[in-house]
Amino acid sequence: xxxxxxxxxxxxxxxxxxxxxxxxxxxxxxxxxxxxxxxxxxxxxxxxxxxxxxxxxxxxxxxxxxxxxxxxxxxxxxxxxxxxxxxxxxxxxxxxxxxxxxxxxxxxxxxxxxxxxxxxxx
Amino acid sequence: xxxxxxxxxxxxxxxxxxxxxxxxxxxxxxxxxxxxxxxxxxxxxxxxxxxxxxxxxxxxxxxxxxxxxxxxxxxxxxxxxxxxxxxxxxxxxxxxxxxxxxxxxxxxxxxxxxxxxxxxxxxxxxxxxxxxxxxxxxxxxxxxxxxxxxxx
Numbered sequence: 001x002x003x004x005x006x007x008x009x010x011x012x013x014x015x016x017x018x019x020x021x022x023x024x025x026x027x028x029x030x031x032x033x034x035x036x037x038x039x040x041x042x043x044x045x046x047x048x049x050x051x052x053x054x055x056x057x058x059x060x061x062x063x064x065x066x067x068x069x070x071x072x073x074x075x076x077x078x079x080x081x082x083x084x085x086x087x088x089x090x091x092x093x094x095x096x097x098x099x100x101x102x103x104x105x106x107x108x109x110x111x112x113x114x115x116x117x118x119x120x121x122x
Numbered sequence: 123x124x125x126x127x128x129x130x131x132x133x134x135x136x137x138x139x140x141x142x143x144x145x146x147x148x149x150x151x152x153x154x155x156x157x158x159x160x161x162x163x164x165x166x167x168x169x170x171x172x173x174x175x176x177x178x179x180x181x182x183x184x185x186x187x188x189x190x191x192x193x194x195x196x197x198x199x200x201x202x203x204x205x206x207x208x209x210x211x212x213x214x215x216x217x218x219x220x221x222x223x224x225x226x227x228x229x230x231x232x233x234x235x236x237x238x239x240x241x242x243x244x245x246x247x248x249x250x251x252x253x254x255x256x257x258x259x260x261x262x263x264x265x266x267x268x269x270x271x272x273x274x
Contacts, residue, residue, distance in 0.1 A: 040214045047229075049215045056220035057209070066216060073217060080215070 006116065013112055017105045024098040031091045039082045045077050133261040138269065141262040148255045155248050162244065166237040173230045180206045180223035 048070065051057075057073045058065040068076075135139065179189075185206050192199040209226045210218045221229065 024203075037215075042215045044217055047219070049220065058218040058220075060216040060218060075214070 006119075010112060013105070013109055016108055017102070018040065018107055019100050020098060023062045024095065024102060027091055027098060029093060031088065034084055034088050034091060038081065038088065041077055041081050045074075045081065048074050048077065062067070134265075136261075138262065138265045141258055141265060143256045145262060148258060152248065152251050152255065155244060155251065159241065159244050159248065162237050162241050164267060166234055166241070169230045169233045169237070172232070174225050175225050175228070176223050179203065180209060182206060195215060200224060213274065 016104055048057075051070065053070055055070065057068050059068045059073065059076075060066075136144070185202050186201050189201050189203050191201045192198050207222060208220050209223055211221050211226050211229055212218050213229075
């Protein structure tokens with residue numbers, strides 16, 4: 001029903017749509033990974049907060065456990081949380097952008113399909 | 123994370139295609155949730171095992187006793203229980219804390235309780251989703267049957 005030009009245009013459109021969708025799922029995956037890191041760090045932070053000051057804390061670096069001061073460890077975890085939170089904000093922004101793009105492309109696709117049907121009928 | 127806002131949409135107003143989409147999305151979510159459920163269960167079992175181990179091993183009467191330490195699942199070396207007063211607990215993100223056995227047990231019990239709460243919450247969500255899925259399937263079946271002669 002459709003000539004080759006419209007056919008390629010349609011294929012291009014679907015290809016773009018698919019690309020945006022795969023971008024979106026990449027971002028969502030990253031967001032999920034960040035979320036689990038956030039939760040894990042929060043748990044550690046909570047654990048530190050109920051710890052006595054003279055508790056021995058070790059940090060696993062490679063195959064070695066290195067003793068670390070509580071104050072240092074707390075600062076470390078706080079910093080990490082800060083970083084993760086800002087990363088989450090960034091990714092969320094990207095997700096929202098990509099969602100908007102998906103919607104736009106979807107609308108384009110739908111109107112294109114409608115045009116095709118219109119043509120087929122006339 | 124992917125908790126949808128519970129919008130009220132009359133299912134009967136959706137097209138068969140949309141219903142099928144909703145259905146497959148729900149199925150995906152369910153799949154994901156039940157996997158999470160399994161993982162939580164496994165994690166909980168692990169923590170319970172830790173409690174058991176600490177309770178059994180780190181008590182006064184065991185001091186000085188010999189022990190086989192697993193280096194791999196099939197290779198053991200003999201050792202002696204020197205210190206029954208302190209254990210090392212992995213609290214996550216690469217941090218280990220020295221704790222008294224009683225504190226360690228409290229730590230793990232806390233973990234188990236948290237996971238239990240999560241499991242209960244998750245179960246509610248799974249049941250809710252299952253109900254939604256059944257409803258969507260039902261409406262979809264009716265749709266397909268009533269519109270079978272003239273598919274768009």
